[in-house]
Amino acid sequence: MSKVDAMRALKDARLAEQRKAVVAAGGARPAPAATARVATPAPAEVDTEGLCGHRNMGGRACTRATGHAEKSHRYG
DSSP states (O other): OOHHHHHHHHHHHHHHHHHHHHHHTTSOOOOOOOOOOOOOOOOOOOOOTTBOOOBOTTSOBBOSBTTOSOSSOOBO
């Protein structure tokens, strides 16, 4: 018996065990868990006037003043 055949036999045996357990429980199957949707909070309104506005790859904007002398941007 090949490895694939052995794995298939184990899977079939597990499935048969589960079916026996369901039949023994009176055919009742557990209800699937409800997926809860979590509302994502809206981004805070930020006054972007006077800011650099450079965006990084993640979409965050630089919070330094427009035309800042620093070489790096500050995302916050």
